[in-house]
Amino acid sequence: MNPVRILIADDHEIYRRGLRNLLETQANWEVAGEAITGRQAVEEAKRLSPDLIIMDISMPEMNGLEATRQICKIAPDTQVLILSIHENEQLVHEVLEAGARGYVLKSDAGRDLIAAVESLCQHKPFFTPKVSEMVLEGYLKGGSVSDNYKSPQNRLTAREREIVQLLGEGQTNKEVAESLNISVKTVETHRSHIMEKLNMHSLGDLIRYAVRNHLIQP
Amino acid sequence: MNPVRILIADDHEIYRRGLRNLLETQANWEVAGEAITGRQAVEEAKRLSPDLIIMDISMPEMNGLEATRQICKIAPDTQVLILSIHENEQLVHEVLEAGARGYVLKSDAGRDLIAAVESLCQHKPFFTPKVSEMVLEGYLKGGSVSDNYKSPQNRLTAREREIVQLLGEGQTNKEVAESLNISVKTVETHRSHIMEKLNMHSLGDLIRYAVRNHLIQP
């Protein structure tokens, strides 16, 4: 039987160590790689085609939510397990919408992570008890999750959200352009589209928007 | 030479694993015990008399700040190193007041933790670069930290705080100048002073600072 190949995406080195250490206690599991940013996670997912990704939400450059969206699109066979400190209903629905199949709170991870990984490997979703209630509620309300969830950032495209995050992290247009390997002009275009869509008129508005919508940490 | 005996206090099992794993790479260091709550940390500090405690801030039952206060009172020989995700000036000064001798951001921990532990073992304080500037300024101003740091934004002058707030609320330099009936040039000067004082390089940084320090609402 082939080993289960796992990619770890978390910006804290200590936490990655802890995860690796825990996962390696399991026979037949293999940590195939590590990623520090969402962008790296996407790249490594492409390169390594892991069976499963353990994904933190808050990461620099690109957050885990956005990374999950992209990975589930380009590599639908890869299972994504979200590890988050946020016990936030909105966020749970967002990550499910993005394509993740599991959500474990970091405070429960020591107890539940192994079970969660096992579950996802058998293509069954997994949620820590606190989370599963929220999820259930979402479905019971009728309609799909997406019907219930119309957050304003859905109006932004993936690329636009990405740019909002980088700007929010303090990068200038020029730095964003370098980070994404695109022209400054392109960044300017995106930026003006974003401003227009959200009806904002200054970078300050944009950044507060990003903080409110958990695209960045204050 | 006796080994350095370390107590780990953090409520996340994965994180404790990571810490233990990292610390055990060092010869002559020994993880004497673990605590999951602040209360446990106090008890274990009494029972084990470790040389050093690595202390998370957010823990259930009793937070790391309160635990630090108690431990520094009952076991003044034990060094406390704070490990926190919060880049918040107020908090830094509170933990120093409480008796901690080091403050490392979790995002920097992988790089700085070993150095921090070494430093504290030689009874030298240690702070990650981002943090050390805040601290340094506090001491350079003379008097105790608490005198100067009733609130972190004391480092900025009244006028500067006013400007940070207006910028944070989404006003442009020009609008701020109109609001305050001063020249745009003056606003620019204030702004660059603020940036310099806080060691920031973009409006994004500034706004996140303002949100963290409750100068504005996100």
Add this chain to the structure above:
DNA sequence: GTCCGCTCTCAGGTATTTCCCTATGCTCTC
């Protein structure tokens, strides 16, 4: 299959804003 709409990409040009350095009063302290 083709067309339409959306997205991402980029360019050029001008107006505007910001950045960086310097400088002048003013007040308070030592």
Add this chain to the structure above:
DNA sequence: GAGAGCATAGGGAAATACCTGAGAGCGGAC
């Protein structure tokens, strides 16, 4: 009265905003 800190501001260089325009790719509609 010398110096430190603060609020004020100017000049020139750099960056950004704001417009128009446009090609390439992609997915859904018909």
